[in-house]
Amino acid sequence: MKKFLILFVAMTMVSAAALAVIAADNGPAEIKLPASMGEITFNHAAHQTRVADCQTCHHQGEGTACRSCHDVKPEAPDAKKAFHASCKGCHKEQNGPTKCKECHTGPKG
Ligand code: HEC
Ligand code: HEC
Ligand code: HEC
Ligand code: HEC
Numbered sequence: 001m002k003k004f005l006i007l008f009v010a011m012t013m014v015s016a017a018a019l020a021v022i023a024a025d026n027g028p029a030e031i032k033l034p035a036s037m038g039e040i041t042f043n044h045a046a047h048q049t050r051v052a053d054c055q056t057c058h059h060q061g062e063g064t065a066c067r068s069c070h071d072v073k074p075e076a077p078d079a080k081k082a083f084h085a086s087c088k089g090c091h092k093e094q095n096g097p098t099k100c101k102e103c104h105t106g107p108k109g
Contacts, residue, residue, distance in 0.1 A: 027063055032106070033083070039106025057086055 029045035048054070054062045060069065070079040077085075091098050 025063065034109045035104060036108055037100060038104030038108050040103050041106060051090075056090075 026048060027044060029043075031042045031044050033040040033042055047057075051057065058064055066082060067079055069076040070082045076082065087096075087103065088098055090096060097103055
């Protein structure tokens, strides 16, 4: 019985560690995106459960920051255009928010 308990505790610890690693790869649960129209609070975790494939957004590979290219590399469209195309494009199809103030809810900045 005691042996079983030790095994059980060990297994729980291993799976907790594995979960922590998966969570780290998923990036932050909530991401604040500053904008002159008002800051956007993007619920990354909720979108990860809504959108089956990470690459629907991360079209250049999982977990790459959009701003590492958009507004940086000349071949990439500017960040405003890319974000609006990605976010609003899907929202139009799937009944997500499309009005300015539904996304730009925070302080201007
Ligand atoms: C679905 C969410 C969403 C909606 C709806 C939306 N935006 Fe945005 N907007 C964003 C995101 C995300 C960014 C990128 C912010 C960043 O780069 O940090 C952005 C960026 C911008 C920027 C450039 C950032 C800056 O600081 O200048 C402007 C201007 C802007 N939006 C205006 C608007 C206006 C006007 C509307 C309504 C016609 C609108 N947005 C609707 C999500 C949205
Ligand atoms: C609905 C769109 C969307 C989906 C789906 C999505 N992400 Fe993201 N993710 C973003 C945005 C937007 C950012 C912020 C990028 C930035 O700040 O430039 C981000 C940021 C990240 C970051 C942090 C990148 C950095 O270096 O700052 C990681 C890691 C990440 N995502 C992983 C994932 C993984 C793994 C999945 C799938 C399980 C996923 N994302 C699904 C939109 C999405
Ligand atoms: C490694 C560089 C790189 C990263 C990272 C990247 N992009 Fe892009 N993106 C590009 C390039 C280059 C283009 C233009 C060519 C193409 O469509 O592939 C583009 C095009 C787009 C387009 C099409 C724009 C239009 O007007 O047709 C959208 C939308 C987009 N990116 C959104 C995103 C989002 C959202 C993220 C982060 C989750 C992201 N991108 C990360 C390089 C990148
Ligand atoms: C591939 C589809 C898809 C993409 C891409 C997407 N969203 Fe969404 N989003 C949704 C759906 C679907 C909902 C509505 C869920 C509901 O009402 O049940 C939603 C809801 C939201 C909401 C309302 C609050 C919440 O999370 O429930 C905000 C704000 C939002 N999205 C911001 C964004 C921003 C900012 C981006 C771009 C960085 C983005 N979304 C990209 C599908 C998407």
